[in-house]
Amino acid sequence: AQKITQTQPGMFVQEKEAVTLDCTYDTSDPSYGLFWYKQPSSGEMIFLIYQGSYDQQNATEGRYSLNFQKARKSANLVISASQLGDSAMYFCAMREGRGSNFGNEKLTFGTGTRLTIIP
């Protein structure tokens, strides 16, 4: 079974609109972390936001927020007021087990969603 599933291969969104990128995950570990990364056409991966499985509140970082629904095992990324510079690939990733422990740093990535912002 896929550990991380991103069902939207591509999305087109009008500039200034909000957009939600879907991510579902599968793990039996009670302790895990979920990450979102942005990959512009240059290729470099840029960290956007993190949600821990024990975090009580949904994570927010500027225009990025994470809609974390633990029971549904989903961690959707919401980008508010989209901008042309948001056009990129977006990847959801999961780390199982607690962070900062030896051997628990591996990330499993989804296949990504290509977001295109239309002017």
Added chain:
Amino acid sequence: DGGITQSPKYLFRKEGQNVTLSCEQNLNHDAMYWYRQDPGQGLRLIYYSQIVNDFQKGDIAEGYSVSREKKESFPLTVTSAQKNPTAFYLCASSLGQGGRIHNEQFFGPGTRLTVL
């Protein structure tokens, strides 16, 4: 400026040749990683290292080798045993043990390898 450098940006190799991709970081991170990215796919982990002189296989280690002789450096060798080496290779690092709880990975700009 702290960061991760990868060289070269583009690399061409003839079939049957080994090639080494460089990855250097000056972030004082303990952990380093190598990923492979193919079109339409996410990143897949090749090798990772939590400390100097120690490394572990990831999900797709066959045909690859690494070394970790210095904290700053984690070179990846793509050997002739790798059946389909044409891909985009990304190196990453994180604080590792003792880092922040979410310990995000920081990525280099990548190397695009093409086998001719």
